[in-house]
Amino acid sequence: MLNRDGHLQLDFIYDIIDAIQANWAFIYPLLVLLVELVILGVVYAVATRGLTNRLRDSGISREASTGIVLIIRIVFFVVAIVLSVNAFGPDLAALISLSTLFGTALGLAFSQAVSGLVNGVYILVARPFRVGDYVRIGDVEGVVTDITLNYTRILQPDETRIRLPNTNVLSTRVTNFRVPVEDVIQDVTKERLSTDDYSLRRRLTTALYRLRRITSGEIAYRYTFDITLHYTLDHLRSRRHFAVVCDEWDDRFLVTPEFQVWSSDSNGITYRFTIVAEEPSDLIKYVGPLMNELLMVYSEDEDAHEEAPDLPASTAMPHDSTSRSSRKKT
Structure with a gap:
């Protein structure tokens, strides 16, 4: 807009500048809040997208993925509220403080549910x-x-x-019971190099071939279970029977099932059996029948052992220790 002398009128610009200067104490926090919220929004978008892709690639269910993203969204929402409180001053901060007390009381009422959600997130992140x-x-x-x-x-x-x-x-x-296939290969290779038994070396060579041909992934499943026999039983006969059964079950697993004397106590001698399967479904399918066949030694000859009164002749149970290698003892 020009005045009578043909010069541009800048009064309205000066008025805007004066208004900004007069209200700068109020405008500045708004500008800072706007920048912070923009940055927060960008971080939120990147974080949720990356987390969603990672959860999808890890095979986590859609329900769990949605729940985790919801928790992240709530966290960002809380951060946005905190930034807004800092921008608008102590009056709003007092109101938010009261709301926070109410939210805390509500959270305590649902503490068990919240604890379950936190534990679920930990399991999904730590991935035991x-x-x-x-x-x-x-x-x-x-x-x-x-x-x-x-x-x-x-x-x-x-x-x-x-x-x-x-x-x-x-x-x-x-x-x-999941283990890297490479760890199993190293254990089998070490045993193959340390034995002079030709038949054992041949079985271990076959096991190495099976392990190296796994195409479903780089993992296997090493499972252990215990069988306890009372002292009055014929342990030499039982061990021979165990060895025969393990050899017969060689083609069901990646490695021939193996056993060793694991411990002894007042109940008898405990034998630990180790099997290595390619798929977890193999454990569901074969472990029960294998246990049953190992215990069939008792039905072959009633005179093979003498049961002790008031004590079980044997017990078979799975065991959760996988830290030691189970090797055949005869």
Whole structure:
């Protein structure tokens, strides 16, 4: 706009500048808040997209992925509220403080549910096991079929499905039988080089061939279980029977089943058996029949042993220790 002398009128610009200067104490926090919220929005978009892709690639269920993203969204929302409180001053801060007290009381009322969600997030992040693993959690064992924010679903060997609360999972001893194939190959190779038994070397060579041809992934499942025999039983006969059965079951597993004397106590001598399977479904399918056949030694000859009164002749039970190699002792 020009005045009578033909010069541009800048009064309205000066008025805007004066208004900004007069209200700068109020405008500046708004500008800072706007920049902070823009940065926060960018970080939120990148974080949620990256987290969603990673959760999808890890095979986590859609329910669990949605729950985790929701928690992240709530966290960013809380951060945005805190930034807004800092921008608008103490009056709004007092109001938010009252709201915070109310939210805290509400949170305490739902503390158990919140604890379950936190435990679920920890399991999904720390990943002590994943979907498809064969695990033992307390006295429950089987294949993990799903992990949600509240429950872990297990398919047991008898085909029943059980849901374990994640709070119980974290407070219980967990054994994951998944092992890298490379670790198994190293153990088998070491044993093959250290033995002079030709038949054993041949079986170990076959085992190495099976391990190296695995195409479903770079993992296998090393499972152990214990059988305890009373002292009055014929242990030499039982060990011969164990060796025969293990050889007969060689083609069901990646490595010939093996056993060793593990411990002894007042109940008898405990033998630990180790099997290595390619798939967790093989454990569900074969472990029960293998245990049954190992115990068939008692039906072959009634005079082979003499049962002790008031004591079980034998017990067979799975074991959750996988830290020591189980090697055949005869």
